[in-house]
Amino acid sequence: xxxxxxxxxxKAVESTIERISQEMRSFxxxxxxxxxxxxxxNGSRISVELQGQENIDKFQKLLDKEFKDLRILSRxxxxxxxxxxxxLPDKESSQIKKLATEQALETIRNRIDxxxxxxxxxxxxxxxxxxVQLPGIKDTKRAKDLIGRTALLEFxxxxxxxxxxxxxxxxxxxxxxxxxxxxxxxxxxxxxKTPYLITKRTLLTGAQLTDAKVQIDSQYxxxxxxxxxxxxxxxxxxxxxxxxxxxxxAIVLDNKVYSAPVIQEKISxxxxxxxxxxxxxxxxxxxxxxxxxxxxxxxxxxxxxxxxPSLGTDSIRKGLxxxxxxxxxxxxxxxxxxxxxxxxxxxxLLLNIILIAGGLAxxxxxxxxxxxxxxxxxIGMAVDANVLIFERIREEMSIGxxxxxxxxxxxxxxxxxxxxxxxxxxxxxxVLFQFGTGPVKGFAVTLSLGxxxxxxxxxxxxxxxxxxxxxxxxxxxxxx
Amino acid sequence: xxxxxxxxxxxxxxxxNIAFFxxxxxxxxxxxxxxxxxxxxxxxxxxxxxxxxxxxxxPTSPAKIKSGLATIDLAKSSVQQFGEASDxxxxxxxxxxxxxSEGFSSKVQKALEASTGTEVExxxxxxxxxxxxxDLREKALFAMFFALLFITIYISGRxxxxxxxxxxxxxxxxxxxxxxxxxHVSVPYLILAALIVxxxxxxxxxxxxxxxxxxALIHDVTITVGIFSILDKEFTLPIIAALLTIIGxxxxxxxxxxxxxRENSRKYHKNPLEFIINxxxxxxxxxxxxxxxxxxxxxxxxxxxxxxxxxxxxxxxMIGIIVGTYxxxxxxxxxxxxxxxxxxxx
Numbered sequence: 001x002x003x004x005x006x007x008x009x010x011k012a013v014e015s016t017i018e019r020i021s022q023e024m025r026s027f028x029x030x031x032x033x034x035x036x037x038x039x040x041x042n043g044s045r046i047s048v049e050l051q052g053q054e055n056i057d058k059f060q061k062l063l064d065k066e067f068k069d070l071r072i073l074s075r076x077x078x079x080x081x082x083x084x085x086x087x088l089p090d091k092e093s094s095q096i097k098k099l100a101t102e103q104a105l106e107t108i109r110n111r112i113d114x115x116x117x118x119x120x121x122x123x124x125x126x127x128x129x130x131x132v133q134l135p136g137i138k139d140t141k142r143a144k145d146l147i148g149r150t151a152l153l154e155f156x157x158x159x160x161x162x163x164x165x166x167x168x169x170x171x172x173x174x175x176x177x178x179x180x181x182x183x184x185x186x187x188x189x190x191x192x193k194t195p196y197l198i199t200k201r202t203l204l205t206g207a208q209l210t211d212a213k214v215q216i217d218s219q220y221x222x223x224x225x226x227x228x229x230x231x232x233x234x235x236x237x238x239x240x241x242x243x244x245x246x247x248x249x250a251i252v253l254d255n256k257v258y259s260a261p262v263i264q265e266k267i268s269x270x271x272x273x274x275x276x277x278x279x280x281x282x283x284x285x286x287x288x289x290x291x292x293x294x295x296x297x298x299x300x301x302x303x304x305x306x307x308x309p310s311l312g313t314d315s316i317r318k319g320l321x322x323x324x325x326x327x328x329x330x331x332x333x334x335x336x337x338x339x340x341x342x343x344x345x346x347x348x349l350l351l352n353i354i355l356i357a358g359g360l361a362x363x364x365x366x367x368x369x370x371x372x373x374x375x376x377x378x379i380g381m382a383v384d385a386n387v388l389i390f391e392r393i394r395e396e397m398s399i400g401x402x403x404x405x406x407x408x409x410x411x412x413x414x415x416x417x418x419x420x421x422x423x424x425x426x427x428x429x430x431v432l433f434q435f436g437t438g439p440v441k442g443f444a445v446t447l448s449l450g451x452x453x454x455x456x457x458x459x460x461x462x463x464x465x466x467x468x469x470x471x472x473x474x475x476x477x478x479x480x
Numbered sequence: 481x482x483x484x485x486x487x488x489x490x491x492x493x494x495x496x497n498i499a500f501f502x503x504x505x506x507x508x509x510x511x512x513x514x515x516x517x518x519x520x521x522x523x524x525x526x527x528x529x530x531x532x533x534x535x536x537x538x539p540t541s542p543a544k545i546k547s548g549l550a551t552i553d554l555a556k557s558s559v560q561q562f563g564e565a566s567d568x569x570x571x572x573x574x575x576x577x578x579x580x581s582e583g584f585s586s587k588v589q590k591a592l593e594a595s596t597g598t599e600v601e602x603x604x605x606x607x608x609x610x611x612x613x614x615d616l617r618e619k620a621l622f623a624m625f626f627a628l629l630f631i632t633i634y635i636s637g638r639x640x641x642x643x644x645x646x647x648x649x650x651x652x653x654x655x656x657x658x659x660x661x662x663x664h665v666s667v668p669y670l671i672l673a674a675l676i677v678x679x680x681x682x683x684x685x686x687x688x689x690x691x692x693x694x695x696a697l698i699h700d701v702t703i704t705v706g707i708f709s710i711l712d713k714e715f716t717l718p719i720i721a722a723l724l725t726i727i728g729x730x731x732x733x734x735x736x737x738x739x740x741x742r743e744n745s746r747k748y749h750k751n752p753l754e755f756i757i758n759x760x761x762x763x764x765x766x767x768x769x770x771x772x773x774x775x776x777x778x779x780x781x782x783x784x785x786x787x788x789x790x791x792x793x794x795x796x797x798m799i800g801i802i803v804g805t806y807x808x809x810x811x812x813x814x815x816x817x818x819x820x821x822x823x824x825x826x
Contacts, residue, residue: 004612140585305606306585315789322785326778333774372790376782376797377725380775381732384767388736391767417739421732424634428627428728435623443721447728 001140003132003147004125004303005108010043012100012297013093017044020067022201024048025175027066033058036081038174045073045087056082100296101128108132108147108299110292115146129302140306142285150254150298151289153206155240158248158260159197167197175200179250181257196257198250203240205294208233212290214283217275223283224275227290234270242266253286319372327353330383338390344465345386348457352382355453356446363445371446378450381422385458389414404470411463418458426451492761492809493754493817499810503699510706517709523716526617528610529575532588533603536568540596545570548595552587563791569603618667620720622657624727625671628697629653629678631731632690639689639742646690649681688816693734696804696812700730704799718793726800729775733768733808740764741813757813765809772805 021040028035037049050056063070069092073085088096105124112120112134121133137143159176167178181194211228229237241249241263250260251274258274278286307315331349334342356375393410401409426448433444514520524531534545542559549557549572557574572588585602592600629650636646657674661667675698682691701723708715740760748756779801783794 300609301607302609302612303607305604307604318786319782319790322782322790323778325785326781329777329781330774333777337770374721374725376775376778377728379778380729380771383774384732384736384771387767387770417736420638420739421735424631424731424735425728427630427634428724428731431627431630432623432724435619435626443724 001132001134001137001143002303002305002307003134003144003301005104005130005132005147005299006302007101007104007128007130007296008298008300009097009100009128010297013044013088013096014040015297016096017046017088019202020070021046024062024067026201027062028059031058031062033062035059041085044093045085046070048084048086050082050084051080059084097128101130103293103296104299105130107293107295111146111288114288114292115143117143130299137306142281144301144304146285146289148299148301149289150295151206151286151292152254152294153209153290154202154252155204155237156202156250156252157199157244158250159199160247162197164195164197168195172197179252179255179257181259194257196250196260198252198257204229204233204236206290207294208236209290212287214280214287215273222275223278223280224273225278225283225287225290226271226273229270229272231270234268237270237272238266238268323372323375327379330379334383334386341390341393341466344462345383345390347465348386348462349379349382351461352378352450352453352457355457356449359449359453360446371442374443374446374450377425377447378454381425381451382454382458385414385418385422385454386462388417389458389462407466407470411459415459418455422451422455489758489762490765491758493758493814496810496814496817499814503807503811506703506706507699510702510709513706513709517712520705520709520715521712522613522617523714523719524573524575524606524608524613525717526613526715527575528608528613529573530608531604531606532572532585533562533605534570534572534588534592535601535603536570536592536596537599537601539568540598542570544596545572545592548592549588551595552591554588616717618661621667621671622661624724625657625674626654627727628675628694632678632682632687632694635693635735635738636687636690639738640687642685642687645685646687649685649687653678653681688818689738691818692812692815693731693738695815696734696807697727697730699807699811700726700800700804703803704796707799708796713792713795716789716792718789719796722793722796722800725797726804729801730804730807733772733804734812736767737761737764737808737813741816753817757816761809761813768805768808772801776801 018040021038024046025038027033028038033050033055034052035048035050035055037047039047041047048059050059063072063086067086069088070086071089073087075082075084077083087093101124105122108130109120109122112122112132117134117137119135121131123131125131132147134143159173162173162176164178167173167176172178176197176199179196179198181196183192183194208229209227210230210233213226214223215226216223245263245265248260248262251258251272253274274286327349331346334345334349336342338345353375356378360371389410392414393406396406396409397403429444429447429451433441433448542561545559546555546557549555549559554572554574556576557572560571560573562569562571585605589600589602633643633646633650637643653674657670660670679691679695681687682694704723704726705715708719737760740763741757744756744760744763745753748759776798779794779797782790783798786794
């Protein structure tokens, strides 16, 4: 399975701004700074409306003290109300975007590790794309769900001071939002959406989890996910539950409410459970996602290719057979046309292919169809190099030179030509590598490897073999 | 054993007008076909969309497949037979990038099994978002253009010692293209315009060897793409790889001939250029035909035994090798003569 994912880095910036606006709201409340409006606008900007010089001064002080990182985009006064629009400076937001992609990469890698795929290939492509290749996946849907889910776990309080119904009709009080719990009734298989009015402020997130395990509830025989918080998380959890006894705490996953139990008493020990009528598989996948961590931003699937196993083996088999047949024909031809020297060329060719294969394995590059194209070109050019040399040698011998002198002259004359041709191809390959994406890059890699190895085998290796026969063994004639 | 006698002497150069005529007409036919079909028939790699390869256990008909697809909202897809008739394999293509939702392939499988009444095996599913396709097209074009420019510098330098001149020209072109691309000028037209400007610059700056090589390359690529367009074959990523291979191959051929021309220019400097070119082409003929022949053999094996995707790829390679060999002899070298008329008039 081959996936290209794109990290929605814009959303990462947005959620940071959202978090900051929540913090700002609680600061304003604690410092008794009255404001007329505090909203997130245009995705990643905060708009604050203040009235009264005292409030404005206090707010300015607050900005300088706690929110130094924010950038003031504009201030305008209208009817005695000062409106300030704030956002993050470019350096900050590009840093967030960069981190978002890196984190997403790590998280996805963790998830796939735990899913248990042999030899996964996960790498970053450009600024915000991630390439994932998973060989041998049978259940592609499950893999995609696991990779793509944001898995942002948040604990928020249910807003019981305001009216749920009026919120549903559009009067959402500031600082709260309407979230839904989505459950599938196992008998009727109908999806039931239950609305909740939730206070926006996140009290605790999944970042503080140390572990998530699947357990079976002994009473109902249903699987649930048991989570453990770290020390700080545990203390926070204790504090939150202690301060909100008898209130409902909503467990929100990816903006969906999983459950909203009433807090009976202060809970210490940092343990909680997430229930929700899971199947064992769903529970297991949720535990994996929670353990590996939340994705900092949503990911979209840009490209997906699944090659069924039968086609995969078929293609490999057919490709290999045709290459072998072609290769054998070339080898035979060389021997027939150039006799003994042809054999030397064949040895060079075989070594060439081994070198390329080794290089590919060393670089951990996947062999794609474009890669095969590169190999074919290399074989063609390698044969070419040898042909160039042999033709020269034949020419020299027809003028009357001895075999040794002919070989020397042949190699000398041909080297320059071979170098020119191969360097030009190498330039092309390097440019392609630089600018190309994915498969084009693969082609460039195979081509570069091929050029270098054919230079080596044609110029150095064949020469060595010739020299061995002519100098060491002192052959008087040349089979060419 | 030798195919070509060492003292062969075919007068290639004298035939260059006929060759020019043939080449020009082939190129015009290719361009005409491309215009008629409104560009090459892009596969999903470039246009975005979804592709499904299915195999049936008994023969069936596209009509039955289409009716099955209609039941799952895929009535607008194209269905095409794939591979050998005995394989019973079909390719289903739609330009909707179905964000492969809940069990898409099993949905397709069930629908097809219901409408055709035989067992269905989903061999391959590919989905490419439209943005990725566009990105790929643009990047591929940029890569090829910049590669051409770098090659120009090297060739002009090695064969005519015009390193600086070609370097400056290439640098300026690269800068201009890059700048314009940042301003969201449509990439395909931009590259086309840049190519034309490049060729004009070659002519005026008298970068003869580079001109010969690049024109031969453009000739090869255009004709290959044209033939694909005429036969209505699909243009996918592997085909691009084939094109790149052909470029590399043709370039290799051309340089070998140029090298001999350069060597013979020194040896026979008293003789006219026509004679030198003829001699060089004749001398390298044996080698040219041999290399093309051996590579063609390998590609032929791929063509006949390789199966589905490799088949199309091998086909492109075959055209490319044949046309490439032809262009090295009849296009690249005679271009070197193009400046002669101008030279004498001075």
